[in-house]
Amino acid sequence: MLTANSLTLWQLTRALPGMLSGRRRQRAVLRAELAALFGVDVSRIGLYDTGRAALRDLLSAQGVGKGDEVIVPAYTCVVVPNQIPALGATVRFVDVCAQTLGFDWAMLEEALTPAVRAVIVPHNYGLACGVPADLRQRWPKVAFIDDAAHGFASRQQGTMLGTGHDGAFFSFEYSKNLSGGIGGLAIFPAGMTAPARDLPEVSCLDQWRLLATLKGHLLSARWPLLGRLALALYRRLGLIYRSSDAEVSEGAPHPVRAMPLLSAVLVREQLRHLPAILAHKRALADRYRAALSAVPGIRLWQEAAPGDCHWVRYPFALPMAVADKAAVARRLSQACGLNIGVWFDDVIHPAGSWRHGYQAGDAPQGERLAATVLNLPMNVAVADNAALTARLRRLTAELTRLLKENKA
Template sequence: MKGHVAGALRWRDLIAAVGHWLRRGPASVDDFRAAFARSLGVETDAVRLLGSGRAALHAFTAALDLPPGSEVLLPGYTCVVVPNVFMHLGLTVRYVDIGERDFNPSAEAIASAIGPATRVVVVPHNFGFVTAGLDALRARFPEVVFIEDAAHAWGGTDATGQVAGTLGHAAFFSFEYSKPLTTGIGGALVIADAAQRARVSPRLPDLRAPSARTVFKQALTLTWHRLTMSLPRPALVALIALLRAPSRMLGLVAKTPDSEVAGDTQPDYRAGLHPFSAAIGLTQARRFAEIHALRRAQAADYDALLADLPGWERPDPSPDRAPGAVLLRYPVLLPDTATRDAAIAALEAAGIVGGTWFDDVVHPRGSRRYGYTEGECPNGERAARTVLNLPLGRHARLSPAQRAAVRAIAEQHGGRHRHDGRGGATAREEPTR
């Protein structure tokens, strides 16, 4: 199947990671930290590795020591683990709607939403599209801390060439299974500004090493995801049917617990990144230029493939869109939910996984939606009902027959007229940070 997970991971990367970990031990964390910093063009000291992207966001926000009554602005199209961080910290949140086609709030929308109580703004780079105008926002609102949600945006740049993760006061990255660089589960906090780093670093928490069982489950799950990208659809379906029950019974799958999605429990925000996980990340971080170039080329191919099909609304090619964008997935908006679901079924029959990130304003559907009121972000709600993601990455290289299938499916499912529709729920995808 051509899909979204383990998009840069090769089998030999896993073998190399074992060897590196055995040779370097705990120093593997420092090696990965330096390589990841190099991929962003920042000092190694600017990067801190943690057990997840949500842990990085939590650590930085807690270190700000915000006064009571502080408010946080979030995008009206995000993953549940982001608002849950602020719920666990006891902070009020408000949401800012995204644009009609760019999947991020505009700088103007963010500026209009900032009020007297606003102390933090989370600026998303959803799907790898870098939100424009962050420099101007920082200059206009010096009392506000801007945190980049760069979970989707490794390698992306804004229209001026500045790298995602270096534009705000801080940024967090995710290394979850479906990200351009994956360690299984993991994340990074990036504080590019040295003065900001000096103020915040002393208040960042000490981290705990993950247990051997946790790392084993993460590595096993990552290996499984890599395997799914190597098998034809009939073999994959048979293998899933064979292994689903025993893997669940033995608790061998590393996933976000339902209780955390619901907001009833907290993750371990103080978990660090295991040296073996870091060694897996290192093998990919060293190839950052190759990985980013492939994703750019694949997105350009989708641009050409879908160019004259207005029923499949592609990302807005506005002047603010950086020509060097590195996308996590290639998102399109379809006329309604039923059309989107039919297209996903047709893609699956062609051996292509069609994703539904995000299936709610606060993904996944059924989450607590902390602080959100229905109707508050109509563009975000519409995107959640109609978005379809096409895969990018090493394991998403489409054959000529599959390229033809994508074109045929787009012509059949979507039509040429844009309209808004409401439909039923689709299968839930994992929280992503």
């Protein structure tokens, strides 16, 4: 899987000496840079080891606690609902809308009751949406918190995603728009400030693991064989960083920790190149859109004004549900040489995760998306050139064959 979306090996190497100035300084400068980018006061910026930790602090700041309910989109990653029971609150899933990949606002409003204290608003794949102003006015006690984990620097009608509602969180995990290995950002709503306390630190060994894992991914993006060898070696040495298994299989909450120094310097390095990164990805998205819209039956999400969406990966949906989406992704990847992804492979991703009470059939649209949506890489390592044209031609040919087979 091609990850580290926006980071290059050169940038990784360039950023490392910055670690010498220490974590407090690097985090302080990053907070100031992010505040300037989002046009908010620096006191509203919180930095964490993950997006999920940022979510937990946002929910706490909104006073979510025992007896409260929190609405979560039924098309998300398990680490999002995991943070809610830890606060004494209850998870309630609400189906998403296939047209927008976000909520159907009328359906969401039907699910609101006085017990609901917060709604996690999805911006899946980076496609930003705005909660209707009249809905927010009718429910003034409900905090609408943006899950902007997939949409760093996306915009909603010209406004930076994450600044329009009651707080937002972003992720800098390997595969997200900007990669710090891991990392999270919270933007607290106007009138609130990020808690000023010293958070527990990610261990030094785990930062070495992050560095090794990132390096393995970056090598794989350029030289697949070398990357595979490096990753195999790091695995043998116990140097691969991953979330705890209990978070996926038991729904365990993730602790709130500080952003690692390594992540801070890497995110800062990518911020310096943000305009070029966004321009490159816009060009990729245009190429993907042009190629896929020529295949009848393939669904795309084109509503975002060009340039407004910083896609984390570029989603497209098959017209039919497939039992083994991973096998289809492999077939398409082999045919075209592009890495076709399967996010999300279940209403609560990844498949096999803790269900938080979700029953099959509760969210038909989320289930349909999980069975039909595939995605293309939005990665700076994918060049916009003649080779991409050839790969996209092979992809559309294989897709056309696949759809024919399913009609027969």
